[in-house]
Amino acid sequence: MRTSICLFTRDLRVHDNPVLQHAARADRVIPLFVLDEAVLRGPFTRPNRTAFLLDCLRDLRTSLGELGGGLVVRTGTPATEVAGLADEVGATEVHVAADVSAYAQAREDSLREALRTRECALHVHDAVVTAHPPGDLVPGGKDHFAVFTPYFRRWAAAPMRRVAAMPEALRMPRLRTGKLPAREELCPGELSPELPTGGESAGRQLARQWFADGIAEYESGHDDLAGDATSRLSPYLHFGCVSPVELVDRAGNSEPERAFVRQLAWRDFHHQVLAARPASSHRDYRPRGDRWREDPEAFRAWCDGRTGVPLVDAGMRQLAAEGWMHNRARMITACFLAKTLHLDWRLGAQHFLDLLVDGDIANNNMNWQWMAGTGTDTRPNRVLNPVRQAERYDPTGEYIRRYVPELRSLPAKALHDPRRIDPADLDRLGYPAPIVDVDAANAQFRADRGQP
Numbered sequence: 001m002r003t004s005i006c007l008f009t010r011d012l013r014v015h016d017n018p019v020l021q022h023a024a025r026a027d028r029v030i031p032l033f034v035l036d037e038a039v040l041r042g043p044f045t046r047p048n049r050t051a052f053l054l055d056c057l058r059d060l061r062t063s064l065g066e067l068g069g070g071l072v073v074r075t076g077t078p079a080t081e082v083a084g085l086a087d088e089v090g091a092t093e094v095h096v097a098a099d100v101s102a103y104a105q106a107r108e109d110s111l112r113e114a115l116r117t118r119e120c121a122l123h124v125h126d127a128v129v130t131a132h133p134p135g136d137l138v139p140g141g142k143d144h145f146a147v148f149t150p151y152f153r154r155w156a157a158a159p160m161r162r163v164a165a166m167p168e169a170l171r172m173p174r175l176r177t178g179k180l181p182a183r184e185e186l187c188p189g190e191l192s193p194e195l196p197t198g199g200e201s202a203g204r205q206l207a208r209q210w211f212a213d214g215i216a217e218y219e220s221g222h223d224d225l226a227g228d229a230t231s232r233l234s235p236y237l238h239f240g241c242v243s244p245v246e247l248v249d250r251a252g253n254s255e256p257e258r259a260f261v262r263q264l265a266w267r268d269f270h271h272q273v274l275a276a277r278p279a280s281s282h283r284d285y286r287p288r289g290d291r292w293r294e295d296p297e298a299f300r301a302w303c304d305g306r307t308g309v310p311l312v313d314a315g316m317r318q319l320a321a322e323g324w325m326h327n328r329a330r331m332i333t334a335c336f337l338a339k340t341l342h343l344d345w346r347l348g349a350q351h352f353l354d355l356l357v358d359g360d361i362a363n364n365n366m367n368w369q370w371m372a373g374t375g376t377d378t379r380p381n382r383v384l385n386p387v388r389q390a391e392r393y394d395p396t397g398e399y400i401r402r403y404v405p406e407l408r409s410l411p412a413k414a415l416h417d418p419r420r421i422d423p424a425d426l427d428r429l430g431y432p433a434p435i436v437d438v439d440a441a442n443a444q445f446r447a448d449r450g451q452p
């Protein structure tokens with residue numbers, strides 16, 4: 001009798017999951033999730049993502065139960081837990097998704113090592129976390145694409161794997177499944193008040209709504225900060241509650257659908273950079289000789305949304321309230337930290353990871369490097385001016401008013417450019433004056449980078 005273990009990592013779904021599909025071909029399958037103690041103790045575990053993860057696991061347990069199985073939950077080191085379970089049930093195969101971070105690659109190595117002496121095969125499945133496997137699309141003689149546009153051309157032309165069928169039924173031996181801990185046990189601390197509900201059911205519902213009545217406005221509206229016209233699927237993609245392959249498969253050929261698919265390709269792009277250069281999660285991908293300032297007060301003001309630059313503060317407060325921020329606001333706030341305040345991008349990236357429910361080493365840290373001009377941007381010294389960005393992407397000031405309520409009574413012109421706000425009004429409203437002269441600081445950044 002063939003017994004397999006389906007080790008879930010960040011592929012927390014029963015639909016289009018090649019890991020589950022293959023594991024379920026055995027006579028008996030044990031779906032397993034290991035609460036990894038090293039991750040739980042590390043800097044990546046934060047209340048917002050832990051709460052979302054637990055929603056995902058509850059939902060997955062229900063879905064697997066409906067298929068006749070269940071979800072076994074263990075706490076410990078994945079390799080030790082998997083090997084122990086393999087011994088307990090006599091498993092001869094373990095299935096897991098390939099992933100890109102240095103940590104995920106080390107986890108795969110230790111799994112392989114633990115199973116080597118046990119006559120238990122490890123099957124690592126590609127195109128589960130991303131639509132195209134990192135490393136599949138490479139330019140001649142190189143191990144990854146460093147520029148998005150040629151990557152996207154290859155990505156769009158390459159055949160994608162078929163959507164995997166969900167198993168009709170699971171046959172699972174009787175086993176102690178283990179209790180799911182409460183969120184506070186895993187990660188105490190405050191949650192963002194407007195956190196979305198995690199799980200495949202919520203993710204699929206959101207995707208259905210998005211394709212039915214959201215996507216049509218995507219191309220024209222994705223940068224409109226107040227319009228909030230993006231899919232908000234990022235946390236569900238991060239935890240694998242929805243499948244990138246299924247989203248691409250479902251999208252048609254209209255302009256907005258193509259624009260959406262292009263964004264999904266950005267996700268794959270950053271994953272293939274990180275897979276090839278795991279150290280770029282913390283080391284400059286392209287060092288530029290920057291000498292970042294140390295200024296804890298300015299950093300605190302940025303984190304708290306009290307820089308005195310309304311659009312930057314609106315973005316940072318959206319992050320605190322929702323554990324999510326609009327992409328345009330992520331770009332503006334990140335650029336402001338690195339190129340206006342001249343603070344190290346790693347500080348900003350860690351603060352984002354502390355709060356983002358979609359916080360993801362590949363997408364977060366590679367986008368931070370892009371914005372700091374140490375990454376894959378072909379125009380690394382470009383600077384986003386928050387006044388012009390506000391005029392363009394929040395013309396009525398609605399986004400700023402939503403997240404910086406003390407400025408609600410001010411006209412759009414003043415919200416866009418805080419130099420137009422009377423200092424007496426700032427005092428009355430309890431809002432700080434700008435902590436930096438934006439134009440002078442941006443000019444200094446360009447000069448430091450050797451740009452006229």
Ligand SMILES: Cc1cc2nc3c(=O)[nH]c(=O)nc-3n(C[C@H](O)[C@H](O)[C@H](O)COP(=O)(O)OP(=O)(O)OC[C@H]3O[C@@H](n4cnc5c(N)ncnc54)[C@H](O)[C@@H]3O)c2cc1C
Binds near residue numbers: 265266
């Ligand atoms: C400084 C900075 C940090 C970021 N940190 C993260 C992060 O930790 N996790 C994360 O998922 N995204 C991150 N992004 C990318 C992007 O901002 C979010 O993916 C997007 O805002 C999520 O909202 P959405 O699902 O509504 O996106 P949509 O516009 O609906 O896009 C659909 C999907 O495409 C992918 N996508 C879109 N834009 C990007 C991009 N620039 N890079 C990679 N993938 C993209 C996401 O998976 C997203 O869910 C970051 C961007 C910046 C500038």
